[in-house]
Amino acid sequence: SSKLGVENVGELIGLLHDFGKFSTAFQVYLGSATGKINPDEDEYVEFKKLKGKIDHSSAGAQWIWEKLQNRGKQGELVGQILALCIASHHSGLIDCLKPEGEDGFTKRIKKEDEKTHKQECVQNAPQDYLKKLESLSDQKLIEDVLKQIKIIFESEKGKPPGMITFFYLGFWTRMLFSCLIDADRINSADFEDPENGEHRNIAIDWSTPIFRLEQFIDQLKGEKPIDQLRRNISNTCKQRAKEQQGIYTLTVPTGGGKTYASLRYALHHAEHHKLDHIIYIIPFTSIIEQNAAALRKAIEDKNDDYPWILEQHSNLEPEQQNWHSKLVSENWDAPIIMTTMVQFLEVLFSGGTRGARKTHQLANSVLIFDEIQTLPINCTHLFCNALNFLTQYCKTTAVLCTATQPLLDQLKTPDKGQLTIPAENELVKDVPKLFDDLKRVEVSNKVRSEGWTSEQIAELALDELKELGSCLIIVNTKSWAQQLYQTLDNQIDECSLFQLSTSLCPAHRKTILKEVRERLDNDLPVICVSTQLIEAGVDIDFSSVIRFLAGLDSIAQAAGRCNRNGLHDMATIHIVNPVEEKIDLLKDIKIGRDKAQRVFDEGFQDLLAPDAIKQYFNYYFYDRSDEMTYPVSKKSILKRDDNLLSLLSDNSNNIGRKTPLLLKQSFMSAGKIFKAIDSPTQAVIVPYSEEGKYIIAELCRVAIEFDAKTYRQLLKQAQKFSVNVFPNVWQRLMDEKAVCEIQGEGIYFLKDEYYSEQFGLSDKPCNPMPFMGF
Known part of the structure; x- marks a missing residue:
């Protein structure tokens, strides 16, 4: 929460999020589960049946809401934000307004005491703990939050807050929620494996990879005209890295050396502005490994204490996280992260806690978007608003790299959110001449x-x-x-x-x-x-x-x-x-x-020159402007025509919008609807090569006796052996009984006869010799 400038708020919600665990019901459940209460004792309960059924997240939310709601509109807003984060820490952010118009926030906050046990928790909690809660929830807490939020309201320049302001408020809430989720998961992971903590929060010295990259670039001695052009682009990026933060474009023809030029910019920029991460967002999983290998060759050394680069290939984390998968999921705690546009968008907008856990890592970072034109059209306004928020309020810089720059700062409906990119923020000079020279x-x-x-x-x-x-x-x-x-x-x-x-x-x-x-x-x-x-x-x-x-x-x-x-x-x-x-x-x-x-x-x-590309995007974007808000049909859980931009901002189409609460977003409903690609894919581990078969066999073995560290390492290795399949293919594989689940973990592998050397995964048998993973 220090990234948001509200450390005291982070400490308070961290203390309060499990406040409900002070109840007798939860303590008895815990004692039964850990063996402290003997099955013969009267108190003993069937803990497996009670798992996830004792509400321990509402009590803390009720405590902070009651503490702050009477301190005027400002206290009410801060109270709602904090209570939302606490109440949602297992489910993902809940709906303030439910699709049918019901006030979901108030319903949760007014939940009966016999179910939330708040009064009992106050009685059972240690006195010094309660005193700490009281001291943290003072007027300074409200002022600290308002200091950050006030900047958002001031951006409207005196006008009443509109759709974008409410989107920003909701996104600020998601950032705070992300801080809480990550701290909670880290706490759990460190309890399971104390060695985890040794590799966390290491102070990053960007001068090390900078020195190595500069040496590496000096050794690239190509003498052809194209090599000199690439050097010029790279040198320009280095020179401009010390400029102020914001959104920049890097419009370079294909083969112009964007990978190293953008890395050079990012490293020098991160050092100059003292940033925490460089995050590469790449269109397809297919090129992550190649780009990561190119970067490693330039900046990593086999004697490094920790890897500089973390790759995230595919969604091998199950959709519904259980205790095991929470412990093994990544939180992007690395200097340089390479991910896909799909996963980046899920970090911004997906429901649940998996994506949200990483959202706060986008603050105080450099975001390099490779091939930005591959942004899904229905995410356009959502993406533009999120990126404007990050660059305006979170000390984040974004660089949009491509040979075919989409017109994200010149959209047909700018009032719904378009990027703010000053003309001078194109990193290379005279783009048409560069295209001519590189033709x-x-x-x-x-x-x-x-x-x-x-x-x-x-x-x-x-x-x-x-x-x-x-x-x-x-x-x-x-x-x-x-x-x-x-x-x-x-x-x-x-x-x-x-x-x-x-x-x-x-x-x-x-x-x-x-x-x-x-x-x-x-x-x-x-x-x-x-x-x-x-x-x-x-x-x-x-x-x-x-x-x-x-x-x-x-x-x-x-x-x-x-x-x-x-x-x-x-x-x-x-x-x-x-x-x-x-x-x-x-x-x-x-x-x-x-x-x-x-x-x-x-x-x-x-046809490949900037003027032809611009004309193409004029036609493409103009005709599709009504798709850019992520439209949702009445066939969805909303039961009405609407869009995700509205759901995550002022919720203007919801019949319950007249509630006096300032936050009206349907976070959970939007999260359930949101998919970064139209059809959500399912990752399947395939038996390609002896290594792929070995990983499947080991995952099956390790899952029986759960070993978090080994399981995490195997899942990382398995990313290289996974294929993402669309729902129609997934259904055919299920009908064929071609996939097997690994010990109820939500991770699946493909039987050997459904993977061929020529065409890969098939929904019909193509190999005679089956491989069994156990």
């Missing part, structure tokens, strides 16, 4: 009314292979990747053909990419068929690319996998439109494709 690829528009068959696309790829030695084909769907691979399979040497999709686990993709790179480096023939996972930031260099028609931002990313190091004067990306491409359900790709076609028809001289 290495031209677009060949081969779209035709009759479309392209699988055989015709294969023929084009084989022609490119014959002439240039390598070709990458990027498709929009896994089914087309499989179809093209099978079409090419009979026409090319087996060791020259590769397929990549997210049905392969990260370790499998890494093996394939390594082999592809080796063949490219040795001028051996390669055709690789891939879904769009290869577009964003994968460091690979083909002589030619064929791209299925998609959004212009995707086409620009695909072009970055071609002639990446300027080995040819100019290379070509061929745009084709396949026949019978079933993408009606892939709305982002379908609309992107249509808007790209519109830009194609306008005859831009260079």
